[in-house]
Amino acid sequence: MKLLTLTAFLSALLLAGAARAGTPALLPSWNDSPAKQAIVDFVSRAVKPGGDDFIPPAERIAVFDNDGTLWSEQPMYTQMFFTLDRIRALAPLHPEWREQEPFASVLRGDIAGALAGGVKSAFALVLAAHAGMTEDEFARIARDWFVTARHPETGRLFTDMAYQPMLEVMDYLRDNSFSVHIVSGGGGDLIRAFAEKTYGVPPENIIGSSLKTEWSDTAGEAQVFRTAEIDAINDGPAKPLAIQRDIGRRPVMAFGNSDGDLQMLQLTASGPRPGLAILIHHTDGEREWAYDRQSRTGRLDKALDEAMAKGWVVVDIAKDWNAVFGAGSN
Amino acid sequence: MKLLTLTAFLSALLLAGAARAGTPALLPSWNDSPAKQAIVDFVSRAVKPGGDDFIPPAERIAVFDNDGTLWSEQPMYTQMFFTLDRIRALAPLHPEWREQEPFASVLRGDIAGALAGGVKSAFALVLAAHAGMTEDEFARIARDWFVTARHPETGRLFTDMAYQPMLEVMDYLRDNSFSVHIVSGGGGDLIRAFAEKTYGVPPENIIGSSLKTEWSDTAGEAQVFRTAEIDAINDGPAKPLAIQRDIGRRPVMAFGNSDGDLQMLQLTASGPRPGLAILIHHTDGEREWAYDRQSRTGRLDKALDEAMAKGWVVVDIAKDWNAVFGAGSN
Numbered sequence: 279m280k281l282l283t284l285t286a287f288l289s290a291l292l293l294a295g296a297a298r299a300g301t302p303a304l305l306p307s308w309n310d311s312p313a314k315q316a317i318v319d320f321v322s323r324a325v326k327p328g329g330d331d332f333i334p335p336a337e338r339i340a341v342f343d344n345d346g347t348l349w350s351e352q353p354m355y356t357q358m359f360f361t362l363d364r365i366r367a368l369a370p371l372h373p374e375w376r377e378q379e380p381f382a383s384v385l386r387g388d389i390a391g392a393l394a395g396g397v398k399s400a401f402a403l404v405l406a407a408h409a410g411m412t413e414d415e416f417a418r419i420a421r422d423w424f425v426t427a428r429h430p431e432t433g434r435l436f437t438d439m440a441y442q443p444m445l446e447v448m449d450y451l452r453d454n455s456f457s458v459h460i461v462s463g464g465g466g467d468l469i470r471a472f473a474e475k476t477y478g479v480p481p482e483n484i485i486g487s488s489l490k491t492e493w494s495d496t497a498g499e500a501q502v503f504r505t506a507e508i509d510a511i512n513d514g515p516a517k518p519l520a521i522q523r524d525i526g527r528r529p530v531m532a533f534g535n536s537d538g539d540l541q542m543l544q545l546t547a548s549g550p551r552p553g554l555a556i557l558i559h560h561t562d563g564e565r566e567w568a569y570d571r572q573s574r575t576g577r578l579d580k581a582l583d584e585a586m587a588k589g590w591v592v593v594d595i596a597k598d599w600n601a602v603f604g605a606g607s608n
Numbered sequence: 609m610k611l612l613t614l615t616a617f618l619s620a621l622l623l624a625g626a627a628r629a630g631t632p633a634l635l636p637s638w639n640d641s642p643a644k645q646a647i648v649d650f651v652s653r654a655v656k657p658g659g660d661d662f663i664p665p666a667e668r669i670a671v672f673d674n675d676g677t678l679w680s681e682q683p684m685y686t687q688m689f690f691t692l693d694r695i696r697a698l699a700p701l702h703p704e705w706r707e708q709e710p711f712a713s714v715l716r717g718d719i720a721g722a723l724a725g726g727v728k729s730a731f732a733l734v735l736a737a738h739a740g741m742t743e744d745e746f747a748r749i750a751r752d753w754f755v756t757a758r759h760p761e762t763g764r765l766f767t768d769m770a771y772q773p774m775l776e777v778m779d780y781l782r783d784n785s786f787s788v789h790i791v792s793g794g795g796g797d798l799i800r801a802f803a804e805k806t807y808g809v810p811p812e813n814i815i816g817s818s819l820k821t822e823w824s825d826t827a828g829e830a831q832v833f834r835t836a837e838i839d840a841i842n843d844g845p846a847k848p849l850a851i852q853r854d855i856g857r858r859p860v861m862a863f864g865n866s867d868g869d870l871q872m873l874q875l876t877a878s879g880p881r882p883g884l885a886i887l888i889h890h891t892d893g894e895r896e897w898a899y900d901r902q903s904r905t906g907r908l909d910k911a912l913d914e915a916m917a918k919g920w921v922v923v924d925i926a927k928d929w930n931a932v933f934g935a936g937s938n
Contacts, residue, residue: 336810413852414879457812470856480666481856482787483812488853493845493871500871500878502852509853515823522743522832523818523839524854526800526811541823541830548830549744 305450307443307601313556314598316591317447320554324530325454333551335455339529341521341542342448344462344469344486346535346576347558348477349440350429352567354575356436357404357464360423362389364407372406381406401508408465409489409506416504420471437476438606443599444533444558448477456531459483461521463513463538485520487512513538518545529553535560540581547590555590557581562596565603635780637773637931643886644928646921647777650884654860655784663860663881665785670861671851671872672778674792674799674816676906677865677888678807679770680759682897684905686766687734687794690753692719694737711736731838738795739819739836746834750801767806768936773929774863774888778807786861789813791851793843793868815850817842843868848875859883865890870911877920885920887911892926895933 308314323331324338345351365375365384375381380399383392393399408416427436448458460479462469466486473479488509494501512520518541521529530553532539532546543555559578560569570578585592595602638644653661654668675681695705695714705711710729713722723729738746757766778788790809792799796816803809818839824831842850848871851859860883862869862876873885889908890899900908915922925932 336804339812414858459812466853467856474666482669482789482854484856485854491849491852493848495871495874495878498878500848500874502848502875518823518830518832519821522821523796524812524815526797526814528744541825544825544830545832548825548828 305443305446307446307599309598309600311598313591313593316554317450317556320531321451321454321456324456333530337527337530338451338454338456339459339525339527340451340456340531341459341461341525341529341533341546342444343534343536343539343542344460344464346560347441347533347539348444348460349436350566351576352569353431355464356439357468358400359427359430359436360420360468361403361407362392363423363427364419365403368406404465405489405506405508408468409504412494412501412503413467413491414501416467417471420468424472432603434603434606437472438603440476440604441558441599442601442604445477445604447533448479451531452478457483459485459521459525459529461512461517461542462486463511463517465489466512485512485517485524515541517542521545532556533558534581536576536578537581540584543581543590544584547588555585555588556593557585557590558593559595561594562599562602564596566595568596635773635776637776637929639928639930641928643921643923646884647780647886650861651781651784651786667857667860668781668784668786669789669855669857669859670781670786671789671791671855671859671863671876672774673864673866673869673872674790674794676890677771677863677869678774678790679766680896681906682899683761685794686769687798688730689757689760689766690750690798691733691737692722693753693757694749695733698736734795735819735836735838738798739834742824742831742833743797743821744831746797747801750798754802762933764933764936767802768933770806770934771888771929772931772934775807775934777863778809781861782808787813789815789851789855789859791842791847791872792816793841793847795819796842815842815847815854845871847872851875862886863888864911866906866908867911870914873911873920874914877918885915885918886923887915887920888923889925891924892929892932894926896925898926 304318305314323329324333326332342348345355362384365381369375369385375385380392380395380403384403392403424437428434429436429439451458458479460469460473460483464486466484466488469484469486470481473484474481490505490507490509492503492505494503510516517539521542528549529546532543532553533556534543535558546553547555560567562568569576570582634648635644653659654663656662672678675685692714695711699705699715705715710722710725710733714733722733754767758764759766759769781788788809790799790803790813794816796814796818799814799816800811803814804811820835820837820839822833822835824833840846847869851872858879859876862873862883863886864873865888876883877885890897892898899906900912
């Protein structure tokens, strides 16, 4: 009996070890809270063959906002940091910028002053940084920038400002045959420069804001040229419309963090087969930034009210995530 | 020796049988011609690890025009047949159409008369048939139509007017980890109603012409509403621009059949890693329709000249395909 007990004990130990080694914990950066449970429950029901809530793999469309949902967006959007760096890099080609706002302020290092003109100033800077080149050239510039550009407050590469718990959610969904799409208010081509490597999301699964483009086929060299004119700002109600146009199906899961995601969440939570709508609420001023109703960037007000009223999942970063960022590349 | 010889002979027979059963012929509806060889060569080189022409799976984007490339487009686009059927179905709700062109001609059965007004008349009909409903409603209407609608000359279901050799190409490409996309001048949502079942192409891989849409969230029922205003006509230079916006990569293979596909083929054949551009030339008046430079629908003129000049693959249906249509559903 003693021998048998010892054997059983050793076997149990071995089995537990194997389980630990072979089956990593599900969503390890998430605490065992109702938010995590809601996500796991939804996915488990979606993939259960014959279950009432089974969703055929082809219909398992999950959409994610980017800024503030997949990576941080404070103190300002990463795209704005990219923009300012481009303005500085292009300045030698534009001597007139020394006298011309909002460029002059940027070159003096007065970012607040540069942006004091509001949306109009920001657009002027963004257009100067993003337009007037081919798509191939822009892709190269953007990819190069992400190799070295760092967040001024954390010192981390911007691509290391991705939220570890969200990387785990995207992997978990793909492991369960969900198709993961990004639907962002940011420029789609800038996201494409890093999303495949950082998020595992390929270019064709990214919808973002866009510039008008022109076709050019001079000397047999076909190129798509980026003009300095906005084509679409992919925010608010534009998100569900773009989802319909480009994906052509109602998503079954949607993740957002601001009022700009409200309609995308409504689209997902509504319809013949209501999907799961999830809001990331930035509550953690220690490990990240705490902001919601009063924030200029990523304001979360109406969508928070609607989430409360409709029982959507609200992720409280301080309580629900045991890690915010991953180890990082260096 | 005799026994051994017999055994060897029987083994060889068995092996040959197994090969026949286990390894179906590649692209069986294609004759062994240079066109087939060019496609097979390109794919074989693309998937050969370590080869000079290896293409990483994520970059294996293949784009296909739809009308005249994946299914027939004569004597007029399938979308026009759908449109006329919808006008007839909606007529009881629109008594004014009895007096109003181009509707009155359609209802009298005078299609040529209805279309005599050119693009303007055609658009009026298309808008009346496609707009004024939610995306969910349109999807239902379109799916229902394809279940029973038949081509007036062949009597086949429209979905059985798909070209068998092209179905084989799409399967062959997917088997080799290519991602297959449709980039059509036709309405994207109409294609989505049948493409997954007929072509194996999911809604998110379809780019087509589109209507402007509006967001509606009345009584908590979120819907995308189709307005009677054209958003984009996805033809000619618009194709490469839409590919850049929605797919975000230069395709490595492109299939088209008309001048409306020229720029998409140029985009694919150009660039840092020239891809394979393929034109389907409608040369078979017996089994299908023969047309090119003078055709109103699917005119192939400039693109044919460019294909000749640049050595693109030109598929001669009469010579290169041993079957045009499949067995069909009934």
